[in-house]
Amino acid sequence: MKVVILCGGLGTRLREETEFRPKPMVEVGGRPILWHIMKTYAHYGFREFVLCLGYRGNSIKEYFLNYEAMNNDFSISLGEKSQIRYHGSHAEQEFSVTLADTGIDCMTGGRLHKIARYIDADTFLMTYGDGLIDVNIGDLVKFHKSHGRIATVTTVSPISRFGLIDLAENDRVGSFNEKPKTDGWMNAGYFVLNRQVFDYLGGDECIFEREPLERLAQDGQLMAYRHDGFFYAMDTFREYQHLNELWSRGAAPWRAWA
Numbered sequence: 508m509k510v511v512i513l514c515g516g517l518g519t520r521l522r523e524e525t526e527f528r529p530k531p532m533v534e535v536g537g538r539p540i541l542w543h544i545m546k547t548y549a550h551y552g553f554r555e556f557v558l559c560l561g562y563r564g565n566s567i568k569e570y571f572l573n574y575e576a577m578n579n580d581f582s583i584s585l586g587e588k589s590q591i592r593y594h595g596s597h598a599e600q601e602f603s604v605t606l607a608d609t610g611i612d613c614m615t616g617g618r619l620h621k622i623a624r625y626i627d628a629d630t631f632l633m634t635y636g637d638g639l640i641d642v643n644i645g646d647l648v649k650f651h652k653s654h655g656r657i658a659t660v661t662t663v664s665p666i667s668r669f670g671l672i673d674l675a676e677n678d679r680v681g682s683f684n685e686k687p688k689t690d691g692w693m694n695a696g697y698f699v700l701n702r703q704v705f706d707y708l709g710g711d712e713c714i715f716e717r718e719p720l721e722r723l724a725q726d727g728q729l730m731a732y733r734h735d736g737f738f739y740a741m742d743t744f745r746e747y748q749h750l751n752e753l754w755s756r757g758a759a760p761w762r763a764w765a
Contacts, residue, residue, distance in 0.1 A: 514560055547639070582594070609621045619708055633696075660695075662733055
C-alpha cells in the first residue's frame with residue numbers, strides 16, 4: 508500500500524528554518540521530520556512512498572540521492588573505474604521512494620491529483636510532511652476497511668493554547684488547568700483513501716481540506732478515526748523547539764521503531 512506525503516508547502520510560519528529548505532527537511536533530533544514520518548509508517552509495514560514536492564523540492568531529491576553515502580561507511584575507487592562499496596547497512600532497507608514534482612504554487616488537492624498515476628492499488632495512505640503522531644497505522648487501516656467508505660481521517664482532540672481558569676464566587680479560582688484538551692475533534696492528517704477520491708479532486712487550485720473533504724462528508728463517504736494519543740504539527744519555531752526537546756530527552760511518543 509502506497510503512502511503519499513505532501514511535501515510542497517512554503518512553511519512561512521517557520522521561516523527561521525524554511526528560508527533555505529522545505530519544512531519536511533527541518534530536522535528533529537538530527538533527522539528531517541520527513542524521515543520520522545516515514546519511519547512511523549515503515550514500523551507498521553508500509554515502505555512504499557510517493558512524495559509530492561514543491562517548494563525547494565530539489566533538496567528532498569538530493570537527500571534521497573545521497574542517502575546511501577550519508578548513512579553508511581563506504582570505500583570509493585576514483586578514476587576511470589570509479590566504484591563505491593558500502594560497508595554495513597542502514598535500517599531503512601526496502602524503502603521505495605517516488606519523488607514527484609507537483610509544482611511550487613499547487614494546492615494540496617492539486618498535488619494529490621497529480622500523483623494519481625503512481626497509485627496502483629485501490630487503497631492508499633496520505634499525510635502531510637510536518638506532523639508527528641503515535642497512532643497505530645495498522646489499526647487505522649483496519650478501521651478504514653471495516654466501514655467501506657472512500658475516506659478516513661485521523662482526528663484528535665485539540666489542546667488549548669492557553670490555560671483555563673474556573674472562577675468560583677468572590678473571584679476565587681476554583682481550578683486551574685494549563686493547556687487542557689478542548690471539546691471537539693480536529694484533522695490530524697494521516698488519511699486512508701480509496702482511489703475514488705480522485706473523482707473529488709480538481710486542478711492546481713484545489714484545496715483538499717475544503718471542497719473535496721466537504722463533498723465527501725456530504726456524500727457520507729468520510730469517516731473519522733479517533734486518536735486519543737500524541738499528535739503534534741510543526742508549524743512554528745516554538746513547536747520545532749518542543750519536538751527537538753522531546754527527542755533529546757528520550758521522550759518522543761511517536762518513536763515506535765527500535
